Amino acid sequence: MSSPFTLLAAPTEALSEDMRAAIIAVCIEAHNLPEFSQLFAWVPTGGLHVVAQRDGRVLGHAMVTARRLQPAGLSELDTAYVDAVSVSPQQQGRGFGSAVMRKLAQEITGFDIACLETDRPGFYERLGWQVWRGPKAGRGPDGLIMTPAEQTVMILRLGRTPALDLDSLLTIECQPGRIW
Numbered sequence: 001m002s003s004p005f006t007l008l009a010a011p012t013e014a015l016s017e018d019m020r021a022a023i024i025a026v027c028i029e030a031h032n033l034p035e036f037s038q039l040f041a042w043v044p045t046g047g048l049h050v051v052a053q054r055d056g057r058v059l060g061h062a063m064v065t066a067r068r069l070q071p072a073g074l075s076e077l078d079t080a081y082v083d084a085v086s087v088s089p090q091q092q093g094r095g096f097g098s099a100v101m102r103k104l105a106q107e108i109t110g111f112d113i114a115c116l117e118t119d120r121p122g123f124y125e126r127l128g129w130q131v132w133r134g135p136k137a138g139r140g141p142d143g144l145i146m147t148p149a150e151q152t153v154m155i156l157r158l159g160r161t162p163a164l165d166l167d168s169l170l171t172i173e174c175q176p177g178r179i180w
Contacts, residue, residue, distance in 0.1 A: 005054040005096065007103045012040070012047040012063075022058040023051065023084075030086035039084060050104045052087075052096045060087040060096035062104050067175075069115055069155075070139070072168035077112035077161075079172070085116070101127050105156065114156035115172070117180035121152050129154040134167040138179030144171060145179060153180055 015023070020040050027036035043065055052060035067081040082104065087097040101124070108114055118124060121131055131154055136147040147153070153170065155161075172180065 003055055005052050005059060005099075007099060008049075008051045008053065009103060009107045010049055010051070012043055012045055012049065015049060019051070019058070023049065023061050026058045026061055026088050027084050027086040029088055030092075036084070036086075043083075048104075048107060050100050050107065052100050058088075059091045060100045061085070062100045064104060064108055064114075066111075067115070068173050069113060070171045071164055072134075072170070073165075074162060078110075080108035080111040080114040080158075081172075082114060082116035085118075097123065098127060105158075109159055111158055112160045112162075113158055115153065117151060117153050119152065121154060124154050124156075127156075129156045130166060132166055132170050134165070135169050136180070137169065137171045138174040139171050140174045145174065147179055151180065 024036055024039055027039060028034060043063065046065060048064045050062050051058055062085040063083050064080045065083065067079045068076040069079040070076045085097065085101070105114070116124070116129070125131070131152060135149070136151065136153050137144040138147065155164070157164070
């Protein structure tokens with residue numbers, strides 16, 4: 001029988017070099033994207049990481065950074081933006097990803113809303129996330145940059161989330177090299 005797994009929630013600054021390396025390895029393995037080797041260059045500080053681990057081995061991971069969503073007709077919302085959701089391929093389907101995302105939801109109650117971009121909406125819908133059906137755009141220095149309709153953006157309502165029209169325009173501030 002396998003030993004139980006643990007969930008750790010920690011700010012980026014508290015992660016050891018060994019833990020950072022293990023997180024990068026599981027992200028690369030899960031997504032087959034070597035670009036994840038730059039994860040901690042992209043988010044050197046200010047992130048919150050939730051890690052599932054067993055016997056010192058990282059099995060799953062997700063992180064949150066602070067961003068600013070703005071649904072049409074509302075002011076900007078303090079947003080827990082979720083990224084780098086990853087589970088080791090050998091461990092997928094065993095509940096580690098769900099456990100990580102549930103723990104993450106418990107840790108982000110100080111935000112107005114949570115948001116992520118995904119190509120696996122069914123996984124998140126089971127956990128209470130909703131697909132944003134309306135148009136989406138990035139707010140750049142020269143105005144709005146529309147997002148392709150096939151790009152799936154999802155939100156998770158938190159205790160402070162105002163009433164939302166999921167068919168309205170949703171914008172987010174652009175970041176270097178990406179919108180969502």
